[in-house]
Amino acid sequence: MEQNSAGNKLCPDGARTMAASGRFILFAVLIFFFAAAVGTSPLYSQVIVAEKGREAEPKIFHVPYAFYNQSFGAAVGYVAGFTGVHQKQFSVLATAIAGTNDALSLYIVERDYQVPFLPRLFIDSEFALSTFGELQSYTDGKPGYANERSGSNDSSYNNYIDGPGTDNFARAKFRFLLPVGSGKDDIISKVTLDRGLLTEGRVGATSWNPFTSGKTFLEAKPFWRSQSVRSDYKRNYKQTNGVEFSLFRENTDFPKNPSGGSTFKLRYTKDWGLFDSTTQYDVVDAEWSKYFSLGASKYFRQRVIAFDVWTANVLSWNDYSTRYNGDVVYHRPPPYAGAMLGGLWRMRAYPTSRFNDQAAMYYALEYRVIPEWNPFAKNEWIQKNLDVVWWQWVPFVEVGRVAPRWSISELHTKMQWDVGFGIRAMAKGLTVRIDTAVSNENWGVQMMIGHPFQF
DSSP: OHHHHHHHTTSOHHHHHHHHHHHHHHHHHHHHHHHHTGGGOOOOOOEEEEETTSOOOOEEEEEEEEEEETTTEEEEEEEEEEESSSSTTOEEEEEEEEETTTEEEEEEEEEEEEOTTOTTEEEEEEEEEEEEEEEEEOOSOOTTOTTSOTTSTTOOTTOOEEEEEEEEEEEEEEEEEOSSGGGGTOSSEEEEEETTEEEEOOSSOSOSOTTTSSEEEEEEEEEEEEEEEEOSSOEEEEEEEEEEEEEEEEEESOTTSOSSEEEEEEEEEEEOOOTTOSOOEEEEEEEEEEEEEOOOOSSEEEEEEEEEEEEEEETTTTOEEEOTTSOEEEOOOOTTSSEEEOSSSSSTTSOTTSEEESEEEEEEEEEEEEESOOTTTTOHHHHHHTOEEEEEEEEEEEEEEEESSOOHHHHTSSOEEEEEEEEEEEETTEEEEEEEEEOSSOEEEEEEESOSSOO
């Protein structure tokens, strides 16, 4: 608030009131970023972070908040967590939410726990229990759309079922750091920041060669997820459990806020159809992101161009089995898994799993700038409780589509698109964001911890 506080000395009372209101709105929005979507944060970085001139130290926080959206109605919640306790890179976040739309949610996230007797093995985990007065799913079943597959690229925006529902999941990721590149001698990286920007130390981005730069991981993630929607037309119940196997290369300078380098992930997901899984399926997908630093300017501390491309293919899409009652069941993932676009990470103007099919292709381009001016810098309460070291402006554009088969030509025709703008901030060492985007169908707001393109 450096500029505002100086100007307010010469402003009339009305201007001071408006400035104070503006600061309050910014603070309220920031609280909302920080808390509302903790549960599915993808963040992991194996990095110990210290501000310039200070040693890395544990951070503990707890903040109440309130918000409104379609799923929750008017809602209140409480978020609490810590970083750097027990292990310097280790973090835990939890939030509980209650809304007037018969909505209740509990989210718990753990990141970067280092197994003591296997120092190259790290564990991340997520757990969520949620119930909603109204939950939406792009799956077949709505009357009037018998000749259209819900979620396909040409499907109607209104072809979904909705009603009271639940969405619960549990996941645990085991990540083994290979002894190559930066990971050969640097299992947990240490970096120094100046007001949230990297000044000393880096994880990678010194070379494209995985044997000299960056960290490479072998990953296995057992998962379980169950979602049900009780609409007026049908009850839709989809459950999946299995394991994701991944090869992941992190070669950026600072994973929590990259300004250079790249990341790559190749993943195979298998549901064997065991236990209460709806059906078995196989999915392969790959993602690559690249970051270009444009340096600082007169008004901006950092300017970065971020690019991402992702593709997926459900290998078992046309396979099927026949049950004892004669029903034919195709080996396809639920709409919220597999080749899916829409929601928090890809095609942010669209609802979650708005598009889902056998194959998908996606591209995104973001321009991330951090202003010199930090409106939270001189508010003692915010800095004590949230430690906001920078905020960021992010215009972005996305294109993508799903298709009934993986075909380069088909996946690049009649593509969906959206354009948007995000505001992000680094608070308590976490990057928090709110992105809003508009498309030819709709507009959406997505709130989450962590930048997109972080796998």
